[in-house]
Amino acid sequence: MVDDVLHLNDVVLRRGDFALRADASLVAGKVTALMGSSGSGKSTLLAAIAGFEAPVSGRITLDGRDITDLAPGDRPVSILFQDGNLFPHLTVAQNVGLGLRPDLRLSKQQVSERDQVLARVGLGGMPDRLPRDLSGGQQSRAALARALVSGRSWLLLDEAFSALGPALRREMLALVRDMAESRGMSVLMVTHDPRDARQIADFTGLIHEGHLSDPRPTSPLFADPPPELLEYLGDSRSD
């Protein structure tokens, strides 16, 4: 899966006054964090990669394939939102099963695959529960399990765990990292918290003045922050 590079070729997104230009390559098999001040268009960019927003110009290619005009469901991409990742009237097993087949007519093999992943994210004992009977962390685990079974090569996290407390969030990020590594998945996560990036991201991209260029390795970036990162970090640099 090393070839699954995500190329943003001069992608321009515009909504009213807001404009974002992304010209970047995201490395496959790694975790990339996407940072930027609020309103900088992090989530809009993720939505464009997932297929919910059409770029004004530019192409998005994944593994050499142009996905710019594909429907969201046809892209090799899973996305987790801040909330509303689960259908509240479907059980955990059903919600996860949707990642394998949207009509839920699972084969025996798919059922066992689903149950394995449920066990791996720590939900083995509760396939028949409804989301409302799960804690916030368990709901995130169920949504992650669905992304894992779907077999799509990229996982997009749109501040997916920001509703969780700090300890739970770190735990989820660690789980994401483990799972992505063991399955060779690539992760692109939007976050406003530099600690998230430093915890799990191999690369970090910064949207500055409406522009995103190639993400850089996280540790050197934070060790010797360029002016735009310093500006973004402000007081939180000491964190």
Add this chain to the structure above:
Amino acid sequence: MTGIRIGQTAGAAVLLALFVPLLALAIRADAWAGLTARDWAAIRFTLWQAAASAALSVLLGIPVARALARRRFLGRDAVVLLLGAPFILPVIVAILGLVAVFGRSGPVSAALAWFGLEPLSIYGPQGVLLAHVFFNLPLATRLILQGWLAIPGERLRLAASLGFGPSDTFRLLEWPMLRGVVPGIFVVIFLICTTSFAVALALGGGPRSTTVELAIYQAFRFDFDLSRVAVLGAAQLALAGVAAALSLRLTVPSAFGGGLDRAIPRWDSAGLGLRIQDAAAIGLACAFLLAPLALMAAQGLPALPDMPPSIWGAALRSLVVALAAALVTTGLALALSMAAIRAGGGWVEIAGTLSVAASPLVLGVGLYILLLPLADPVALALPITAAVNTLFALPFALRAILPAMRELDRDFGRLASSLDLSGWPWLRLVALPRLRRPAGFAAGLTAALSAGDLGVITLFGAPDGATLPLVMYQLMGSYRLEEAKAAALVLVVLSIGLFWLFEHGGRRASPE
């Protein structure tokens, strides 16, 4: 996505079903004669009674709504529920009840006679107004109440801290609200009254109180004068079309909106005089709504054993028509909603709403003309009735389902499309489970309206193929009032029961 295509096909089918019969009628009406003096009288009466009914309903509804907005009392929920009942009450049942109370041999006339006054006559323009107010006062009250409850609580608190009296509150808070909502409500009721047929059929007639709809019925049924049906139909379409267009431009609160179960705390209305005034408004409104039904039930119950057996066949036919209409309407509304929430789907919503301005009778005559070369329309009276009921219940079903579908798409649309969950699996796994409540409501409403409908069936219902409302009307026409009242009880149980079953079923099965 297949769901959108199905919805667009359904929208096109609805448009065809509305316009092809009209076209057939227009072609068949060989001589487009002008409007006669009789026709002009019908148009004038239609406009006059609709305006008067709407004005009375709104004027009487304001004090009742105000009382409900600012008072909490035991049984308030029951009153709000009662205000919703006339919407699904079969028209002919209400008419029978009103005749029982306000007719020549009713208690009101008896009381007048006791004072040496003339007894009332319910037949004529005054009867038409009375029945229309019976149906629309509760609607007006509910809609105005919604406006009242939309006044932000903090503004009322501010008013209280500034020491506003009732007249200050009225002038500065309530009057601006009324000025905003009342015109829209007036036009909606006006529209309902221009297209109402059963009331005019049962209580109107004669040169002084014939509406356009009734004139269409008479032109078809007595004279089989298709040209006149066409001319009157065009007039009716113009009347209702203008009213519908007006009502779209004015904001109207949703009649089905929830949240009427709370009263806003008020600090300016504790005076005894105002409390008496509010109690009187609520008490009189309840008495006006309940007395006809109570009297009819009291007189109908003893006659139950004497009911002609034809009642049961008619009840069965009404049940079948109601279930068919409920099923098709709800399915159509779901399909239309799926297409209407997409970009470029606005026309689908309009297609599903157009029938508010159409005339069931004109549609019925058009279908009759279309079917005549192919089959005996009288033999198809029930399917035609179900089809027309479907078209006319569709706007209400759509109003219940479309906002819920929109909300569903907002909450889960992205999630579903990222999972490639669309079309039939989306309907089966997401839409149907999550929309059970509005779908149940839509089905219940359609079933009740359809079971109680006395419209197109009067055009060509044969005696052995009559629905229950038609049998009731025929019993009334032959002065077998006790039996008619007994049949009315069966019809009330049927239509309210159907509504309850669907609505309650949808609510019980809905998640959370």
